[in-house]
Amino acid sequence: MTTNELNALKFYIGDVSGNDFFYGDSKAYVVLNSLFFPDITSEKLRAAEGKYLNPAIIEDIPRLMDFFDNLFSLFGKAYLGNPCITYRVERMSDFELCRNLGRTVSMTSTSLLGFLDSYRDRRGIALMKFNLAEGTKCVNVAEILDYYAKPEESEILIPPFMSISIRENCLTDKEKRITDCDNNPPYISVEVSVEDICHGVGCTNGDISDSKAGIRVLRALNESITPDSEDIAEYSAWKKNLLCELYKLFLKYF
Numbered sequence: 001m002t003t004n005e006l007n008a009l010k011f012y013i014g015d016v017s018g019n020d021f022f023y024g025d026s027k028a029y030v031v032l033n034s035l036f037f038p039d040i041t042s043e044k045l046r047a048a049e050g051k052y053l054n055p056a057i058i059e060d061i062p063r064l065m066d067f068f069d070n071l072f073s074l075f076g077k078a079y080l081g082n083p084c085i086t087y088r089v090e091r092m093s094d095f096e097l098c099r100n101l102g103r104t105v106s107m108t109s110t111s112l113l114g115f116l117d118s119y120r121d122r123r124g125i126a127l128m129k130f131n132l133a134e135g136t137k138c139v140n141v142a143e144i145l146d147y148y149a150k151p152e153e154s155e156i157l158i159p160p161f162m163s164i165s166i167r168e169n170c171l172t173d174k175e176k177r178i179t180d181c182d183n184n185p186p187y188i189s190v191e192v193s194v195e196d197i198c199h200g201v202g203c204t205n206g207d208i209s210d211s212k213a214g215i216r217v218l219r220a221l222n223e224s225i226t227p228d229s230e231d232i233a234e235y236s237a238w239k240k241n242l243l244c245e246l247y248k249l250f251l252k253y254f
Helices: 003-013 030-033 042-049 061-077 092-101 214-224 229-251
Strands: 084-091 108-111 125-132 155-158 162-170 188-197
Touching: 003 030, 003 061, 003 155, 030 042, 042 061, 042 214, 061 188, 061 229, 084 092, 092 125, 092 188, 125 155
Parallel strands: 125 188
Antiparallel strands: 084 108, 084 125, 108 155, 162 188
16 A cells, blocks of 8 residues: 555545645545535535535645545555454435445445444434455455554445445344434444445546535535525536546546
């Protein structure tokens, strides 16, 4: 693993220092993951949960793509040496998109230690248990980093664009006691198998150089203001083009 690849991983998991508006943001993953979702539903949900949507993440497009290039390069090299079971408390809306598409949507953080309380700050949740086979393309963070800033998460990071199969289970009494930020129980409990890279991702080629509308959308949501409709449309179109570029970049390493 190169230094740049490892630094990209550290940045993504929130192991940061300094006051840089981009690389100093310990929760940059809030916006980074939202970029993989259509329109602004994901951003609105995260803002409603009190999360800050950092406009600096999308201000410098070459910087943003350089980060993804290094993270995707790392995903291309990493795989599980042994099978394992991991867990994730997911937003129900995000899970439904994942199920409908039949693939992981964005980077997907899972834990070897069960359903973590730190992921219960969401509104409307689904419980996802991942059965990961030996050789699965994902990152065991503790094994890759010399120093792991968040050992309590025991994180296995699954890349985007991976085909999955899902089996629904009945919620157990124990699972029903896992509640969301409004103290409501989960909607669903599922088991997930991660397969190979998904080759059916729709792609729209277009310019991604101008993200000003997206910056205005994020700033408005941070202030609990409804964004301008034209900005929403422009940002949503920009995200479609960005997803195409990210998918092509991802394929370069797989």
